[in-house]
Amino acid sequence: MKLVAEIFMYAVFAAVVGALSVWPSYELVDENHAIVSLVFSHAGERIGECRKFSQEELNKLPPNMRKPADCPRERHPVRIELRSGDRVLYEETLPPSGIWADGKASIYQRMMVSSGAHELFVGMNDSGEQSGFDYEKSVTLDLAPGRNLVIRFDAQTQGFLIR
């Protein structure tokens, strides 16, 4: 009798172990949906032009601080917009990183969209202008269910990559 009870307890234990190691399953993406990811970092333009010091000004500076020009390190924030047709999927103005606000702005955003045909538009503005985009790209594509579409900004070609 004790043995039966013992075997039963081990069976319950093994069943709990076996069950919770795979069940219940976790639904990551809704049916007939795909994921669009915006992932990159980009440095906005500097806030102003460099200004040459006059000789007079230079003389006033301590010798170890002398340099030909005063360059503001601060950068513009980066504004990003992602649309599918007329629908805005994502719109954000990202501040530059770093305590001097001189670093890159980073974006990491994953969005669920319905699968099927999309007219995607992505635009980015990094020069502080209120409207318009400095870089933009449009594509029309058919997203399969479960597709993981990645949109990046390629620093070398200075353009968007969508794949």
Add this chain to the structure above:
Amino acid sequence: MIARLHRLGRAFFGVLRRPMARAFDAAENPLNHLGAMTIFFLWIVLISGIWLLIFFRTSVSGAFESVEYLTREQWYLGGIMRSLHRYASDAAIITILLHIVKEFVFNRYRSNRWFTWVTGIPLVWMIFVLGITGYWLVWDELAQYVAITSAELMDSIPIFTDSMAGNFLSDDLLSNRFFTLMAFLHLIGLPIFLVFGIWLHVFRLNGPRINPARRLMAASLIAMLVLSALYPAISHEQAELAMTPQSLRLDWFYLHVYPLVQIWSPGWVWVFLVGISTVIVIAPWAPPQKKEQAALVTLDFCNGCERCVDDCPFGAVEMVPRTDGTNYTHQAGVDPDLCISCGICVGACPTATPFRSRGELLPGIDLPDRMASALREDIIAAGKQGESPHVIVFACRDDQQVQEIEKAGLSFVKVNCMGQLPPSYVDFTLSRGHADGVLLLGCLDGNCSYRYGAEWTEQRLARQRDPMLRRRVDMSRVAIGWQAPWSENSGVVQKYEAFLRSLQQ
């Protein structure tokens, strides 16, 4: 609030008790050996892991195929090993969880026991990271999810500037670099730290129980083998970064927080995890507790026999060179930062004898808050007042049964731990006619509040361990009523009455 949590937890163990007691003897009851069971499961993980390692290829392209080979072509060995590796890791999570809860609800984490408690927490973190990196190495769809979500967690820590998660979103960015790092962590780095961590965890304990009973090990291994054979672990589809898997069979033992990364945010998941860990770390001091006085050595009576060193379950006594100029070479020395005032050393000390007629009763080692002399007075006070037969109950202060004895109005003497009672006190009680029988109450094997109190008592009474009970004591007058600490209404009064009847005959 904490007392209520303790009560709640004890009630939980109380519910488990009945079916468990029906199936297991105390020595084989897994609930009495949770730390050791965890170590045993980790042994299975290690050994099966070595087999997997022989065939595993540590590259993004080779990993998936090598695991598939083990699972499918070599199912009879590699597949079983893989399943054992997974299921034993999962089982370890159950035993660790119960181990933490049990140490908590039975109050084995406060005062000078903080060290063992606090060193347990990094073990949990290491085991979770081991499990997570393990799922990463399979490089299937689940691994892809684990990689992306782990990277999102890492990215939310503001020390890394470049996004790590971006690496796992498309195949052209994926490098072997992370993969090699994970393989290193999982196969070498973390296992070494874990072994060291477990060593540290039990470092302060004298005689840590790291192996469960042989039958328990055999039966658990068989259970894991049967599960592996009936229900082998398999991979998801191979990872393909251009796609997102729709539905995953998560291992909830290891990956339970991962869905929270999406539901809340990576930052909140960190707050949650670090918050829980912090609460556990400060638990031994919340709220601060008045410390009982440590055991005290009186050199005049210490003969340097070392028994207290052997018996102290917390390694708080050490032999040190003699300081009082007598002929003995050594004397006992107590480290008050390790002593938790259980009194087991007093029970071990041959000079703790109540028969002494001259002078006050002061043994070589004694507890200032519960002195051997007071114990002797309590026995005399609880002794016979004419009625016959008379039984004195000795009870450990942590044992639930003592409350029932108290309620029933029976004669009893409380000790800090049953191991505090020197066998000579049993002899004294019976041979001086203070009682016709003694009933000793304490916690069942593996549950003693002070680890070895019950075991040492049994061995001393059975004349297997120093100091031994004298042969003249009639063992039919000594009864033992060990009980799991989580049983309410243990029937101890009936036990008492049955013992009384047996003495009448």
